[in-house]
Amino acid sequence: MLTPDAAARLGGPELRIDLDAVAANCRLLAERVSGDLMAVVKADGFGHGAATVARTALASGAGWLGVTSLVEALDLRAAGLTAPVLSWLNPVGADFAAAVRAGVDLAVPSPAHLAAVAGGAQRSGWGAARVHLHLDTGLARDGAAPEEWGALCRAARAAEREGTVQVVGVMGHLALADLGGPGANAAGRAAFDRGLQVARSAGLRPAHRHLAATAATLGDPATHHTMVRVGAGLFGIDPSGSTRLRPTLTLTAPVVSVRRVAAGTGVGYGHHWVTPRATTLALVPVGYADGLPRTATDHAEVLLGGRRRPVVGRISMDQVVVDLGPCSPVVAGDVATVVGAGDDGAPTAAEWARWAHTLEHEIVTGLCSAPPRVRRCVSTGSSWGTR
Template sequence: MSAVLAAPVPVVGPRLAVDLDAVAANTRLFADRTPGALMAVVKADGFGHGAAAVARTALAHGAAWLGVTSLAEALALRAEGLTAPVLSWLNPVDADYTAAVGARVDVAVPSRAHLEAVTRAGIGARVHLHLDTGMARDGAPPAEWGALCRDARRAERAGLLRVVGVMGHLGCADDPADPANAAGRAAFDHGLATARATGLRPPLRHLAATAATLTDPASLHTMTRVGAGLVGIDPSGTTRLHPALTLTAPVVGVRRVAAGTAVGYGRTWTASRPTTLALLPLGYADGLPRATSGRAEVLLRGRRCRLVGRVSMDQVVVDAGDERVRPGEVATVFGAGRHGEPTTAEWAVWADTIEHEIVTGIGARVSRTASS
């Protein structure tokens, strides 16, 4: 039989702490790396770090612009009192472009249908023409680019809008040697020449995101867009940045079990020796990938302890060995790695994914705090 220990100390829930000093340091690094303006991309709630807090920190430390995907995200920043220039670049044709004009939000235009919708929104729209430079997803295909530029120039001459930018994106910038990067740069340069030939003179030209800003000077134009890098993620693996998230969870139950004790759904793990199991109130509904079952680790009592059994919706079990763990003690699920705790990079390896998915996946049940 297993022995279950009652909690002698108050237990609080899982917490996600955002280190805004880390965001500030990363922003300064990227501001120094780019010859033009720095756009702080705060989509997906600032990569899970809090869009408004990350935006304010980035603007205070070298960023001049903010970038998001949807108009809803852009309008939320305005509602938070942020007045810096904002670009939204992923919207349906029937989005509320009138609201964008009223809130002074720039919008990306990836098609002639989008351009028509924006021109109907009212005088004063500011647009960035979006060119597909080799990813076959968002952005105008090269075969349609010339017509889009000509239509945009006519709308600009009619006073309906102003083309202030041309943008693209590199799909393989995390590997600087990939020939797709040179092809993407060439496609962007050709797109700029086409735009100029129609009479457009956009002052903002932006192709590089985080990885390209760090590794590909040839892709830098008058603005760069950096999101993951602000919160400490370098997809290229070339630069030491400052991770900004720490996820902790309290131990809510402890039991001493005998060899042969099975844990969790499917009995996928069985104790090979007497051991102590610690229960954490955090699971895949909170953003811990189920694929990390039996692979991931947490830091508990100063040492790494592995998750055993399957990651459940609301809880995980940790093998603490012979540690005298008590309910109420706190485990660090991931952090900056300075104290031996796992990092989001390690969690990404355990989940066979990328850090972006780990940091943006932490659920709403986890309480957030931000400090600087």
């Protein structure tokens, strides 16, 4: 494998991950709540590196870690992280004994899952499994349906008496929090409150109650309960649009070539764009294989030569063409900022999401899933290192 210095000499695109921004976002979010903050580092920390983000968040106000799969949870334990970890999306056949041995909390969305987790606890020989009963509050996806919730709570209380599980939490997820404002969450809040009453009636006394993700954490204090789960917000994304968070990614790439072309020149596959006048074109070596959405064709821009420039023609797998206009000082080797924080005029991940008619989460995770040809640099204070 190339050393960081050797990779830098080869040039090419570079993706910078700013852990200082992750830390600042986590501190801001932690200040908004009176209870615990769970840092959600699923999907390899939205592609930023789960263990690295987890350590940053735990040092910046988070007390818990959250992931979807048991694989992700065990990877955090293997990386030496000892903070409480919750895993909430697993098939009935998952190795719950391994989870209990690793001290991983487990979400339970159905009686079948409860039985499987209890069986895993018995096989582990490590005592009761710590579980968070998961209630569907209006998404019709993960979580127990309201009509099944009472039976799940009663079965969980029976399992507590048997010593195979300990119900430490009740959780839900809001369907409409991204719409902004407490009114959007009224139905979800009410469903969760009813679920808590049913759980208490069954004899359960969960210490942790969590419903809010990033949008509700920032926009609706009534959803906070004893803990909130924040993923997107760590990476500068506020789905509610109520708070300015710090973007965590910068994607740059050097100009490969610059050429003058005449009016009427077709550019790229299918000649999707034809020059309306004589102009200068720059070739930049990033494309949809590097996380740029092809659906942003006809809308995307980059920062190059001190100003925004339009991407013209179709976004290709490995490259984009930028229209520099009739007169431009840009030369081969100059660096284009394809995605940035926006402070210097660079396009942001939020803008790319708008251009592609998608959500910012998809842009961020797509960029972070780029192939090894995109050099990844992670900030460590004022310095940068290659990951």
